Amino acid sequence: MNTPQHVAIIMDGNGRWAQQRGQARTSGHRKGVEAVRQAVKSAGELGIKYLTLFAFSSENWRRPQNEVNDLMNLLKIFVRRDLAELHRENVRVRVIGDRKSLKSDILSLLTEAEELTRENRAQELIIAFNYGGRDDITRAARLLAIQAARGEIDPSSINEDALSRALDTSDVPDPDLVIRTSGEQRISNFLIWQAAYAEFVFLPCLWPDFGRADFEEALRQYAGRKRRFGAVAEQDLALGS
Ligand code: IPE
Ligand code: IPE
Ligand code: MG
Numbered sequence: 001m002n003t004p005q006h007v008a009i010i011m012d013g014n015g016r017w018a019q020q021r022g023q024a025r026t027s028g029h030r031k032g033v034e035a036v037r038q039a040v041k042s043a044g045e046l047g048i049k050y051l052t053l054f055a056f057s058s059e060n061w062r063r064p065q066n067e068v069n070d071l072m073n074l075l076k077i078f079v080r081r082d083l084a085e086l087h088r089e090n091v092r093v094r095v096i097g098d099r100k101s102l103k104s105d106i107l108s109l110l111t112e113a114e115e116l117t118r119e120n121r122a123q124e125l126i127i128a129f130n131y132g133g134r135d136d137i138t139r140a141a142r143l144l145a146i147q148a149a150r151g152e153i154d155p156s157s158i159n160e161d162a163l164s165r166a167l168d169t170s171d172v173p174d175p176d177l178v179i180r181t182s183g184e185q186r187i188s189n190f191l192i193w194q195a196a197y198a199e200f201v202f203l204p205c206l207w208p209d210f211g212r213a214d215f216e217e218a219l220r221q222y223a224g225r226k227r228r229f230g231a232v233a234e235q236d237l238a239l240g241s
Contacts, residue, residue, distance in 0.1 A: 002223045004176035006050035007043065008198070010190055011036070013182030013206030020206075026070045031208035033078055040125055042215045044089065050124045050172060054190050058098065058132030072106060075129060079109045083116065090122035096168035097131030098139065126172060133192030140166035169194055177222045181207045181214075199225045 011032060018028030036053060043051040056071055063071075086093055093113045102110075110129075143166050148155045153162075164170070174194045178187075183204045187195065201218040203210070226233060 001219070003047050003219065004199075004222055005048070006052070006173050006175045007048050007177045007179065007218075008052040008054070008175040008191055008195070009039065010054045010178065010180040010188060011207040011210070012180055012184055012188075014208060016182065017206040017208040025067060028206075028208055029067075029070055029074055033074055035208050035210045036078065037082065038211055039215065040086070040091070040123075042212045044091070044123050046215065046219065048123075050126065050175075052096070052126040052128055052172075052175060052191070054128045054131065054188075056097075056129045056131070057189060058130055058135045059189060061101075072103070075127075076106060076109055079113050083113050086113075086125065087117050087120065090120045091117060092120040092124045093117045094124065094126045094172075095129055096126055096136070097129045098135055099130070102130060124172070126169070128190070131168070132189045133187075133194075134189055136168050136191075137163075137193055139168075164193070167193060174198065176227075177201060177218065179203060179218045181205055181210050197227070197229055199227065 014028035014032040015025040016028070017031065018025050021027070036055075039053070040051060055075060060071065061068060083093070093116075095110045095114065099107055099110070110127075140163055144153065144158055144162065147153045148158075169191070172194075174196070175191060175198045177200075178190070178195050178198045179201050180186075181203050183202065185200075185202045191198075199222050201221045203214055203218060205214050
């Protein structure tokens, strides 16, 4: 089966999961962390080298303050509790997103996770936290503009490659597959540049219920897709000749 090298997931539906049970939204987020653990494990077993998880968007600050606090705390709990195990499993952890507005305790935890796991090569877990695709592109453009103004680069040398390298994902291959749970069918400002040619799979399950079988279902759908990248598939060319 054709396995994607990089899978990115929009983990959606925690609030609805809790609502369906008459519980507060935060219990859905808490349960969602268990699904995160399971997804990282499944990705390793299924031979997926890069897994990017959308944990907090640059627009999620619009939520009530107590929910924002819960989400920040859950990230801290996840890193504190799971970092040693991830390191043992030879997983490299990285974080993408704007770090400027994060509190210093979260920042130092994230840096610690990245530094500890820097040399790990079995698998990569990329956590998108305070991440927005437009923000990513804007920060990259600003960086290139600053370098150009300082005379470090020639503005006319700025091409797609240069912009890609200035993004948070500079040395990560583009996602092959983007999965979104909860039945919503939109990108919500996730990897908008990087997912230009990704395949999309939308699953009805809510994120806290996402398990190994759902992951396999998404991979099955991916394996049945024909990626053309704007070209004509080799076998179709042969048919017409
Ligand atoms: C996804 O679940 C988690 C985050 C966005 C942080 P939601 O909290 O968006 O759940 P719904 O969409 O309200 O059900
Ligand atoms: C996208 O989900 C962000 C994350 C999963 C972290 P949202 O629930 O915030 O997206 P919208 O608001 O429904 O588009
Ligand atoms: Mg949502």
